[in-house]
Amino acid sequence: xxxxxxxxxxxxxxxxxxxxxxxxxxxxxxxxxxxxxxxxxxxxxxxxxxxxxxxxxxxxxxxxxxxxxxxxxxxxxxxxxxxxxxxxxxxxxxxxxxxxxxxxxxxxxxxxxxxxxxxxxxxxxxxxxxxxxxxxxxxxxxxxxxxxxxxxxxxxxxxxxxxxxxxxxxxxxxxxxxxxxxxxxxxxxxxxxxxxxxxxxxxxxxxxxxxxxxxxxxxxxxxxxxxxxxxxxxxxxxxxxxxxxxxxxxxxxxxxxxxxxxxxxxxxxxxxxxxxxxxxxxxxxxxxxxxxxxxxxxxxxxxxxxxxxxxxxxxxxxxxxxxxxxxxxxxxxxxxxxxxxxxxxxxxxxxxxxxxxxxxxxxxxxxxxxxxxxxxxxxxxxxxxxxxxxxxxxxxxxxxxxxxxxxxxxxxxxxxxxxxxxxxxxxxxxxxxxxxxxxxxxxxxxxxxxxxxxxxxxxxxxxxxxxxxxxxxxxxxxxxxxxxxxxxxxxxxxxxxxxxxxxxxxxxxxxxxxxxxxxxxxxxxxxxxxxxxxxxxxxxxxxxxxxxxxxxxxxxxxxxxxxxxxxxxxxxx
Amino acid sequence: xxxxxxxxxxxxxxxxxxxxxxxxxxxxxxxxxxxxxxxxxxxxxxxxxxxxxxxxxxxxxxxxxxxxxxxxxxxxxxxxxxxxxxxxxxxxxxxxxxxxxxxxxxxxxxxxxxxxxxxxx
Numbered sequence: 001x002x003x004x005x006x007x008x009x010x011x012x013x014x015x016x017x018x019x020x021x022x023x024x025x026x027x028x029x030x031x032x033x034x035x036x037x038x039x040x041x042x043x044x045x046x047x048x049x050x051x052x053x054x055x056x057x058x059x060x061x062x063x064x065x066x067x068x069x070x071x072x073x074x075x076x077x078x079x080x081x082x083x084x085x086x087x088x089x090x091x092x093x094x095x096x097x098x099x100x101x102x103x104x105x106x107x108x109x110x111x112x113x114x115x116x117x118x119x120x121x122x123x124x125x126x127x128x129x130x131x132x133x134x135x136x137x138x139x140x141x142x143x144x145x146x147x148x149x150x151x152x153x154x155x156x157x158x159x160x161x162x163x164x165x166x167x168x169x170x171x172x173x174x175x176x177x178x179x180x181x182x183x184x185x186x187x188x189x190x191x192x193x194x195x196x197x198x199x200x201x202x203x204x205x206x207x208x209x210x211x212x213x214x215x216x217x218x219x220x221x222x223x224x225x226x227x228x229x230x231x232x233x234x235x236x237x238x239x240x241x242x243x244x245x246x247x248x249x250x251x252x253x254x255x256x257x258x259x260x261x262x263x264x265x266x267x268x269x270x271x272x273x274x275x276x277x278x279x280x281x282x283x284x285x286x287x288x289x290x291x292x293x294x295x296x297x298x299x300x301x302x303x304x305x306x307x308x309x310x311x312x313x314x315x316x317x318x319x320x321x322x323x324x325x326x327x328x329x330x331x332x333x334x335x336x337x338x339x340x341x342x343x344x345x346x347x348x349x350x351x352x353x354x355x356x357x358x359x360x361x362x363x364x365x366x367x368x369x370x371x372x373x374x375x376x377x378x379x380x381x382x383x384x385x386x387x388x389x390x391x392x393x394x395x396x397x398x399x400x401x402x403x404x405x406x407x408x409x410x411x412x413x414x415x416x417x418x419x420x421x422x423x424x425x426x427x428x429x430x431x432x433x434x435x436x437x438x439x440x441x442x443x444x445x446x447x448x449x450x451x452x453x454x455x456x457x458x459x460x461x462x463x464x465x466x467x468x469x470x471x472x473x474x475x476x477x478x479x480x481x482x483x484x485x486x487x488x489x490x491x492x493x494x495x496x497x498x499x500x501x502x503x504x505x506x507x508x509x510x511x512x513x514x515x516x517x518x519x520x521x522x523x524x525x526x527x528x529x530x531x532x533x534x535x536x537x538x539x540x541x542x543x544x545x546x547x548x549x550x551x552x553x554x555x556x557x558x559x560x561x562x563x564x565x566x567x568x569x570x571x572x573x
Numbered sequence: 574x575x576x577x578x579x580x581x582x583x584x585x586x587x588x589x590x591x592x593x594x595x596x597x598x599x600x601x602x603x604x605x606x607x608x609x610x611x612x613x614x615x616x617x618x619x620x621x622x623x624x625x626x627x628x629x630x631x632x633x634x635x636x637x638x639x640x641x642x643x644x645x646x647x648x649x650x651x652x653x654x655x656x657x658x659x660x661x662x663x664x665x666x667x668x669x670x671x672x673x674x675x676x677x678x679x680x681x682x683x684x685x686x687x688x689x690x691x692x693x694x
Contacts, residue, residue, distance in 0.1 A: 005686055005687065039636060039676070047633045156681045156683065158686075209627050243609075244604075245650050249630055446616050490623070492669055493670040
């Protein structure tokens with residue numbers, strides 16, 4: 001018996017990592033299929049990225065990838081997988097130049113790529129596309145490449161619900177046809193999980209709708225391991241109020257670099273410097289975990305803004321400078337009734353990125369032969385706190401590698417498809433199809449909101465043993481409550497069925513975060529425990545999560561160390 | 574103080590069916606968008622309402638196009654007021670259900686991958 005679709009490499013998710021992986025697999029000779037639950041190149045985090053990309057291309061000032069690595073490791077608070085971090089930093093310049101050849105349009109100045117500072121970097125290292133257009137430019141450029149390369153087919157509106165494993169090896173996947181609600185079987189010798197992160201699990205987030213932790217749950221259910229799931233990065237100055245539409249909530253960051261916006265409490269005082277990091281209005285250097293924690297503490301002390309955050313003020317900047325820095329963005333702000341010369345806006349930490357993720361080796365392969373991961377779905381490279389600008393670099397570098405090594409892997413081993421191995425995954429979709437259509441009233445969408453509140457309250461910026469235990473019980477109850485297959489369906493645009501599979505994934509990913517956070521009885525980077533406020537040198541290790549039956553188990557694993565020599569730079573001009 | 578409400582009349586149903594219309598009242602917040610209201614309805618009133626969106630806030634995915642009072646808009650940037658509005662699907666695309674139409678580019682259609690005949694009208 002054969003599957004509905006047969007290919008060499010299946011790539012799940014079409015953000016930057018997925019598109020890069022698909023292009024790379026196809027160029028390396030593999031028949032490739034790229035699928036997305038949304039539209040190709042439109043969903044996911046990439047297209048929302050308004051910010052910068054870190055790579056030691058050394059065009060602005062002398063730089064070398066070992067210096068980028070040093071900054072990455074320092075930001076990671078001792079927990080980075082040094083092999084993955086080194087790969088990320090070493091290969092980022094290759095990908096930046098490749099995208100340049102593909103005419104992405106990196107901002108230029110005096111004939112070279114313009115590179116700017118970002119917090120945690122020792123040099124001007126971050127490239128970008130003006131104005132706030134980095135992500136859309138990346139998506140457009142890679143979509144063009146996806147369309148150009150041969151032996152690459154692609155399909156939107158296919159939600160992968162399970163990876164099929166046969167005899168301990170990847171054999172393909174099963175998905176939900178969104179238009180019809182029917183199952184789709186795909187035979188593949190290798191599968192690349194590039195389905196992004198999990199920030200949608202939190203009440204305040206900068207996530208798109210499809211960032212509910214799919215990659216992690218698919219990996220766990222296929223028998224792969226996750227690493228460092230307790231480390232969720234909160235972006236310190238996400239937009240909170242007034243309601244801002246048509247703009248990514250993390251948009252304020254680049255303007256702080258350019259202009260030096262001041263972060264103020266309700267009394268009009270700067271406060272970040274009171275939390276162990278010297279920061280003044282003209283130097284914006286506090287790492288993300290420090291700034292987030294500082295805002296949280298000010299709110300807890302009763303010095304927060306009305307909506308529960310802090311003020312970001314540009315009132316001290318002359319209007320002409322604002323206009324020069326913001327460009328056309330200032331008109332979009334005006335349409336939102338925001339006038340930066342008159343008053344500050346309210347900002348708050350929001351869930352932004354996940355350092356943890358699927359555990360892979362240097363080839364981006366998991367412990368399940370034939371199962372690869374790329375992009376934010378991968379854990380380990382960024383340790384306990386990601387250096388700014390590394391997310392897109394990671395998507396490009398890990399995407400290119402995952403596709404390349406997947407294409408190599410199909411030459412040396414062949415996973416064999418069997419309908420029997422895919423049967424349970426097909427049957428749970430069929431079971432959902434047979435449920436009476438049109439269940440109205442609040443449904444799974446309201447359960448997700450409940451989950452987001454639990455995660456924000458008890459598994460967010462500040463965690464305690466009691467809060468985590470409470471959250472774990474609630475999440476486990478929800479896992480039980482949703483049952484074994486979708487409880488509502490509609491055969492035309494099967495959103496209710498998709499939501500069930502999404503929620504199943506989100507609940508598994510949520511519990512994986514909680515399990516890691518319970519095990520790590522210290523505070524480090526993005527993981528802050530109210531009951532264990534100090535970093536414990538004896539916990540300078542990684543935590544590995546796997547699924548045993550229905551239950552999650554967490555184990556300690558030693559760090560992956562890879563010593564390197566810092567290459568001296570020529571004296572700056 | 575009475576709660577301010579946004580009122581939406583939303584077209585329901587699939588291809589080949591006579592369109593039905595459901596009226597919803599949504600708690601109004603300053604600056605709220607049509608998409609905010611649609612998400613609120615799905616979460617609190619009727620999860621069977623079919624809508625399409627991805628990026629939610631950023632207006633970069635361009636997936637949330639609908640008709641509001643017979644004009645094509647992005648639901649994420651179209652502001653709501655307290656005067657009632659009608660919301661319907663795009664009229665120049667094949668209807669899938671409720672507010673969702675087939676906006677998938679031809680070479681990215683799942684039916685093509687599955688080797689099925691084109692579902693275009």
